[in-house]
Amino acid sequence: MKEKLVLVVWVMLCAVSAKAQFWVGPKVGGQLMTPRYHNEARLDSFNTSSKVNWHAGIAFDYSTKSNFEVHTELVYMRVNNRSRSTEAYETPLSEGGYGGQFVDSRTINHYISAPLMARLVFFKDSKIKLLAQLGPRLSYWLGGTGTLRTDEIYGFGDEEANYNVKFMDLTEEELANTDIPGKFIVSKPNRLQYALDFGFGAIFEFSPTSRAIVDLKYSFGHSFLAFNEGNVLSDAFIYEEDTEYHTNMLVLSVSYMYGYDVMLRRKGRSTSKVKTKRR
Known part of the structure; x- marks a missing residue:
């Protein structure tokens, strides 16, 4: 029974791959x-803002003779975030405010990211095709850096505090007694983060084995960066960095893909065998 099942699966894979084309190529964007x-x-x-950052890596596509494709990629992604205090936060608590100090916090986080997208391609027989895509994204948080400016830090005679993210598995008691200058201790991170992507794009086909793709996606983050109760920043006593947020992103990418057509490859082998026999 197992042998028959393996045979059926093998035949199905051969039938699908005979009509399939695999694509691979570099991908960059912001x-x-x-x-x-x-x-x-x-x-x-706080007012939150972000600058355009970049990503780069390698993309993989699996296309068939139908309008359906599967896309994935493995990219390095750099993401920044900036929080600046409002007038309300800079107003002391005694005067009806929220804090009483100026804050300017800038962070840069680094990820390895891999979406898996189902694609629907329109105008399949045209040199310029349109696509719609949807699928999950997994991102692994590698680490990060930050720069913090506050009135508190100015009071110590410094202009700013620079730090690196350090992941540590600590108990609450150990965390309370941890003091490492220049480090942002994160003991409850979500290093593996989930998101749902959807978007649109265009495929520019130059030949049967080469094409360029421009796509625009919006990524809805599902996971927090980290839980606040597990964080310690030794360079700040009053201000606490808020890491309980979802990383939503607008992503624009360009890729150049090289194709491998299974059917053409097999035809080439068959032709070479015929030529060999004739000789």
């Missing part, structure tokens, strides 16, 4: 993060 914070009251205390 992304703009729009974080969605869990604590909505934070909007009254």
Whole structure:
């Protein structure tokens, strides 16, 4: 029974691959993060902004003779975030404010990211095709850096505090007694993060084995970056970096793909065998 099942699966794979084409190539682009914070009251205390950052890696496509394709990629992604205090936060608590100090926090985080997209291709027989795509994204948080400016730091005689993210598995007691200057200790990170991507794009076909793709995606982050109760920044006593946010991103990418056609490859082998026999 097992042998028959293996044979059926093998025949099905051969039938599909005979009509399939595999694509691989470099991919580069930029992304703009729009974080969605869990604590909505934070909007009254901080203005959040982000600059366009970049990503680069390798993309893989699997296409058939139908309008359906599967896309995945493995890219390095750099994402930044900036929070600046509002007038309300800079107003002391005694005067009806939220904090009483100026804050300018800038962070840069690094990821390895891999979406898996189902694609629907329109105008399949045209040199310029349109596509719609949808699928999940997995991202692994490698680490990060940050720069913090506050009135508190100015009071110590420094202009700013620079730090690196350090992941540590600590208990609450150990975390409370941890003091490492220049490090942002994160003991409850979500290093493997989930998102749902959807978007549109265009395929420019130059030949049966080469094409360029431009695509625009929006990524809805599902996971927090980290839980706040597991964080310690030794260079700041009053301000606490808020890491409970979802990483939503607008992603624009360009890739150049090289194709491998299984059917053409087999035809080439058959032709070479015939020529060999004739000789």
